[in-house]
Amino acid sequence: MLSQKTRYTIRALQHLADHYREGPIRLDAIAEAQNIPRKFLTVILSEMGREGLVVSTRGRDGGYELALPPVDIRYGDIIRLTRGSLALVPCASRNAHEHCQNCLPEAECRLRGLMLTLRDEMAAMLDRMSLADPITLEPPFAEG
Amino acid sequence: MLSQKTRYTIRALQHLADHYREGPIRLDAIAEAQNIPRKFLTVILSEMGREGLVVSTRGRDGGYELALPPVDIRYGDIIRLTRGSLALVPCASRNAHEHCQNCLPEAECRLRGLMLTLRDEMAAMLDRMSLADPITLEPPFAEG
DNA sequence: CGCATTGTCTATCGAAACGGTGGAGTTAGC
């Protein structure tokens, strides 16, 4: 599962992408439009500021805006930033590899092999999509 | 992330698949071979028993074995059982749908749209692979 | 029978993560 924080982060960034080049967007505006607890959102946006995804302006008429064009912010990046990794197990991360506790040697762990393959597939999709892309709200579901 | 419990579950079932039709495998044998805390494994295997994936034999020479041929146990099934859902957000689950807290109306939530698509892609892979399939331990990584 | 072996069940526990908030401080415009 994505943590609530990661979900808020993505929605907040989507909101900023929607208003790219409209000047600073106030925190309250984002919080209200996206239904995110105001105070929690300050934490999130500060963090995104530190990570270089958003820039903020203080004082009257201040707010937040994307530091990059939406097309340059890919969903994969956002998730890696907030969550550390795309992988579903620590040992299957390409960028933030960590050994699992109580596991087999990695070279012979089939769970890891499977999760590496899955990670790569997820990454292919998430790194293809950026904040500029339109999103299918209800993808067709073929029962399988 | 998959919980430690889900990971133990998958490795335990893989172990049973490896010894399919060899008679009951003792809990201790699984725990030792797979490096899983013995006591915790009892909880896991009992649960898998209740779910119908394994059958157990008590008493001397007892143990556990798969209730189905390995080919009929798909990774997607296991994850759905232990974790409730394949999706990365509750509202993007096909089988255990739940509304998210503090979200937008689902019909207009782009995060949900994206996560539905991702879920379907993950499901396609995880429901294709079963405990009988060989697994690539080190899939090649094409940096993207 | 009676003992050893092995699985079953329920309750519980400590630690960590999670979601969220308080409050003092800083910057900028008017």
Place this chain on the structure above:
DNA sequence: GCTAACTCCACCGTTTCGATAGACAATGCG
């Protein structure tokens, strides 16, 4: 210098997680 904004750090209550304890039940063997 007042007010509207963002910044930062510390904290806090809950829930989840990983794991264990301990009493109980079934099976096989001699």
